[in-house]
Amino acid sequence: MDLSTLRHSTSHIMAQAVKALWPDVKLGIGPSIEDGFYYDFEKSEPFEPQDLEKIEEKMHEIISADYKFERSEMKKEEAIKLFKKTNEKYKIELINEIPGETVSIYKNGKFIDLCRGPHIDSTGQVKSFKLLSIAGAYWHGIETNPMFQRIYGTAFETEGDLENYLNLMEEARKRDHRVLGKQLEYFSFHEEIGAGLVLYHPKGAMLRYIIEDFIRKEHLKRGYQLVVGPHIMKSDIWIKSGHFGYYKENMYVFKIEGQDYAIKPMNCPGHILVYKSKTRSYRDLPLKYFELGTVYRNEKSGVLHGLLRVRGFTQDDAHIFCLREQAEEEIIKVIDFVMDTLNVFGFEDFSVELSTRPAKSIGNDEDWDAAHHALSNALKKKYLRYSVNEGDGAFYGPKIDIKLKDALKREWQCATIQCDFALPERFGLTYVGEDGKEYRPIMLHRVILGSLERFTGALLEHFGGALPLWLAPTQAVIIPVSEKSLSYAKKVEKALTENGCRTELDYRNERLQKKIRDHEIEKVPYMLIVGEKEAADGSLSVRSKAQGEMGRVMMDDFIQMVKKEIQEKVK
């Protein structure tokens, strides 16, 4: 049996149950989705969580009655009459949107629904389902439309499959970066600081430092130059860049001595002014400016989500100023940079999207076309499969988004490459060509990791908190067997720290088993147990997160082993 058909049919059964319990409810749509289904209802009184049980009970009755799903086709006018009788105004709206003369109707028991199908034969074929949650959803997904109440559920062929799915969801919740972040003391959020503003704790700050250090060096290797700009800039520059016209709702603005300022939501203007600070030759291009730029954006409160969507974040941002002819090649280099980086961090699965010109945008059509072609050609040359996201580009240019998938197949947009003809025009950027005449360069805006916040969140989820050695804030915990071995443990700590290994000493007066358990939960890569035996010959008993007990190893050998393991990862 096809799961999506089963789920879609289950959504009809749910709608049938809802109509039986609350006859005044108006039906929206009820499709199957990945992992389940939903149905949208317009109802004056909101559903309460307990209502889900009532609906489930009614659904069981419908399933027991084993109603047939009967399909019929009819002329649109006929269908409209039918739904007028039942007062389903949204169904009539839908019929009018469907092309062609006829529509199909499905009937199970007394319940009638506009539906393309297909469906299962009868309601009795549904063996296991569960209603999961209630949420609001705009009709047709448009913010200004009335809000419906959506009930989410899922269905499987067997109880066992359903149980597996629910267990998987439970596992996913455990590796939620927000849970791990708190449990492993990486970061926190505070009411008194404000929504969407991150406080990094020592472990989170160390992880961030490691990522920053890595990505900065990678940029230098690839010919980028470091620049640094301020966090606030006068509004004038944002008016000039167009941000005030297209992005103002997302910006924090304020006054200093009567002058208008804004906290930067993007880093481009600073980089543009560095470019503009002197006359540029075609020989200088491409020029690549890189900045770990901290930006603040006034994201709507409802969209904030742990580290994955925040109001203050740091981008690994760079702007490449180049000739038009260089654009494609530079885009390819950036794509390679992204792929190499994702590979180092252990992400193997990603998807690529190309976003085109949005309704609100600056620049002329030819330039947008040229930018689009540069991006799509680069993708084709890299043999990357991509989908097109119409109208989803930045206001100054089209873009490639690379969304990476975590271990649970959830997608996070991190890297993006934007091709921009408009800002160089607005700021009057030029370079002197071979013939001594002035020309307009183009600009590529790009991030590799996206933001350190989002990337860190994705990393934590991807590894379920068990970071690989080179990223782990604490690489090894030294555990003395008893206080008798504390002085040797301190010697080990000193030696490892001096050799660049990030260590912690667990000096608590607890039993060995307890300490091992605690650090197992902390997911530390190595535990080094030291007792009288180890102290006698300068060794360590190594317990690895990945391999379990590794036996006695001489201290120097362990140091070499760790260095080698890190080198192999980060070449």
Next chain:
RNA sequence: GCUGGGGUAGCUCAAUUGGCAGAGCAUCGCAUUUGUAAUGCGAAUGUUGAAGGUUCAAUUCCUUUCCCCAGCUCCA
């Protein structure tokens, strides 16, 4: 921002129809000196997110506000 659900000790959660706010973990103290996933005993811990209101009495009811969660809309 919108719809709905929440906020109780550092963390995870209890607390009948409004009637003295509790437990486990963590913390601290004492004992124990431990060899690969939880040693025992004891102690301390709260403006119940905040402000206002109703009431003899509010964690519980009402209003406002902040923050969190799910989804929608929007994004790195």
